[in-house]
Amino acid sequence: MQKPEIRSLLLLTFIAFTPLFAETLFGQQQPFPTLFTNKWCQGKVTDAKGYPTPIEGFAALWKDYRDAKNVKDDNKARVARRFLGYYLDSRQQVGCVADLILRADAKVVSHQLVSSMTAQFVTAVEKQAGSSVASSGTTNAISKNLTSSLLSLANEYGALTSSTSGQTTTVGGTLDQLLIPLERSSNGLISDCAVALIKNATCISSDLLGVLGRVSYSASLDLSQPSTITGSATEQAAGGAQQVTGTQGDNSFSLSQFTAKVLMYAYKPSASDLKAESDAEKFTPAAASKIKELRDLQDAVDEKWEVWQNDAKDALLAADETNIAHVMDVQTQKLIQLLSGAISKSNSEEELVSIALGIAAAEANDATTERTVYDKALWKKPLASFEYDFNTPANQPTNSTFRLIYGQSLNKSKSLKITANGAASIYDSQPSSSIPGASRLRDTQFGAEGDYTIPAVGMLNSSLLSMAYYFQDQTSPAILNVTPSSPLSGISFTGLSSSATQVFTQTGHIHLGQVKLTLGNSSSGFSLPISVTASNRTELVVNNKISIRPQIGISYSFDSLLSK
Amino acid sequence: MSVFAVDNSDPTGTTFVESPAGPAQLIIKSKTGTVIFDQTNTVILDASGKAVAGTSFPTPNQFKFSLTAGKFTLKTSYQCHPPNSTGVLVEDATNGLVFDGILPSTNSQIFTLKA
Numbered sequence: 001m002q003k004p005e006i007r008s009l010l011l012l013t014f015i016a017f018t019p020l021f022a023e024t025l026f027g028q029q030q031p032f033p034t035l036f037t038n039k040w041c042q043g044k045v046t047d048a049k050g051y052p053t054p055i056e057g058f059a060a061l062w063k064d065y066r067d068a069k070n071v072k073d074d075n076k077a078r079v080a081r082r083f084l085g086y087y088l089d090s091r092q093q094v095g096c097v098a099d100l101i102l103r104a105d106a107k108v109v110s111h112q113l114v115s116s117m118t119a120q121f122v123t124a125v126e127k128q129a130g131s132s133v134a135s136s137g138t139t140n141a142i143s144k145n146l147t148s149s150l151l152s153l154a155n156e157y158g159a160l161t162s163s164t165s166g167q168t169t170t171v172g173g174t175l176d177q178l179l180i181p182l183e184r185s186s187n188g189l190i191s192d193c194a195v196a197l198i199k200n201a202t203c204i205s206s207d208l209l210g211v212l213g214r215v216s217y218s219a220s221l222d223l224s225q226p227s228t229i230t231g232s233a234t235e236q237a238a239g240g241a242q243q244v245t246g247t248q249g250d251n252s253f254s255l256s257q258f259t260a261k262v263l264m265y266a267y268k269p270s271a272s273d274l275k276a277e278s279d280a281e282k283f284t285p286a287a288a289s290k291i292k293e294l295r296d297l298q299d300a301v302d303e304k305w306e307v308w309q310n311d312a313k314d315a316l317l318a319a320d321e322t323n324i325a326h327v328m329d330v331q332t333q334k335l336i337q338l339l340s341g342a343i344s345k346s347n348s349e350e351e352l353v354s355i356a357l358g359i360a361a362a363e364a365n366d367a368t369t370e371r372t373v374y375d376k377a378l379w380k381k382p383l384a385s386f387e388y389d390f391n392t393p394a395n396q397p398t399n400s401t402f403r404l405i406y407g408q409s410l411n412k413s414k415s416l417k418i419t420a421n422g423a424a425s426i427y428d429s430q431p432s433s434s435i436p437g438a439s440r441l442r443d444t445q446f447g448a449e450g451d452y453t454i455p456a457v458g459m460l461n462s463s464l465l466s467m468a469y470y471f472q473d474q475t476s477p478a479i480l481n482v483t484p485s486s487p488l489s490g491i492s493f494t495g496l497s498s499s500a501t502q503v504f505t506q507t508g509h510i511h512l513g514q515v516k517l518t519l520g521n522s523s524s525g526f527s528l529p530i531s532v533t534a535s536n537r538t539e540l541v542v543n544n545k546i547s548i549r550p551q552i553g554i555s556y557s558f559d560s561l562l563s564k
Numbered sequence: 565m566s567v568f569a570v571d572n573s574d575p576t577g578t579t580f581v582e583s584p585a586g587p588a589q590l591i592i593k594s595k596t597g598t599v600i601f602d603q604t605n606t607v608i609l610d611a612s613g614k615a616v617a618g619t620s621f622p623t624p625n626q627f628k629f630s631l632t633a634g635k636f637t638l639k640t641s642y643q644c645h646p647p648n649s650t651g652v653l654v655e656d657a658t659n660g661l662v663f664d665g666i667l668p669s670t671n672s673q674i675f676t677l678k679a
Binding site for chain 1: 570575576577578597598600602604605623624625641642643644645646647648664665667668669670671672673674
């Protein structure tokens, strides 16, 4: 199926279901049936003691006020009343005020959502950054077939990262990031529950997203299989020439490696870590402009709004649990009338809902970026993680590796860090019995590395000295699948039987040590790694002596040219 | 050492009086997760709407400034990491005055300061 057809199909499906979806959710007014049991504008605070705190939530503050009045604690009652008023003030709790407006004007919300979501989704589906898939120099990670198109969309929204090396493209990210395209294109209708201002819309539990954020994946795809063009003649040959119609075959790719990693334990990122990651992400809350629109309306009717807020506080605090929901409805309608009056357009109420919806969408959008920042900061300092690698190397049996990784800074300045890991690798199927010593357990591995961040010397402010040791017990021979008539790239055999389909090497211990010095400058993105590696053998090549291999490289990040 | 008090003449409860005028510091005390200042959008404006000079952020959750006699507007902006984080904006002092709560949907706040 060609990609445009898929887009059209997605679009038509979306348009067909959206009105039904929105009407179902918002066809009726959403009052406050759960004002005292649910979490209208409530922080997740359970440890509030003594005097009220402003994030206890509306219901808790209302109860605090009444309790204080009962025991004649006027000071405590005054504090509760002040904080309760913040929930009705767009300069203090703009999300709560937007939430009030959206609850009260459910029908208008419904219609506006249908149109805005449709427009947004059209933009999202049609969006494809980079050059077209037809061009040989495309910068899109993957642009083939249905799955690839969706992956590409996810890539454009930052839901995954991708890198390409030769014919291999690697995509990866954390599981929660895969929801970003949905969140970004839904105008707040699908969001983290923490910022879900459109009630009864789909929200995803913050706790669930937190768990998903601790699972990362990485898939390497070999894109070397070329697509073929099939031509068929459409007319008779004339004078040695004939017209044909060409059909582009689907490109194909194969999975060369899949890695899943679960963060078992990590330090909670510090405020400084988060600030640094936020700066790296260039994050600035996008909701500011939408919020200003609502605050401008409040400013325009400032004195009347103050009277309303005072009256609303009195009415709400005088109400009891049986009629508080009704009182809130009445006060909300008055607020909407007041704010709508500051809008000069004839459809002022719809305009007000539009502003509130804009805030809901912008807040949801900001939340996805905040989550990305948190994920990245979290993954920077894993203490312990579990990794599963599914390997499908070319010309070798597939195998799986299970690895435990531990890393920790050893000193307060965090300049000295160690990382250690242990792993076991198995063949995914029982090796041929004709291979002596072959078993499902392919090998066991252990590795340790120490990294020391070298203090800045002149321009060299990002230098690292690393020492690493790696041990592998090759308990089962490494196996290569071969076809004698079609030799493997880079490997040649002599004396191989014409009937051989697999070759294998010797079992034994592999020891490898490496010392690496990386000299670098963080602002320019320049680094010069110099390493010396010594090993007794590899999986395929068995030496009778230690081989020592020096290496030197140059690395330069062109991103540094574009940053300030 | 200056301290803040609620200005009871403001019925909205969002005006705070510093006495005596001088240096002050606000801090975000995170309750769940981590809330930090969005530094590019946190500012103090004088009566003419001009940003007061000399403000700083000693840490990502602290905002330091100094007021002279007069009326000012404090505009704060926050980032919640992860997004369900909550906190309280407090005067950075022993038993410091609580300015307001920060919920995931709060985004930013506006206060009036008098000194």
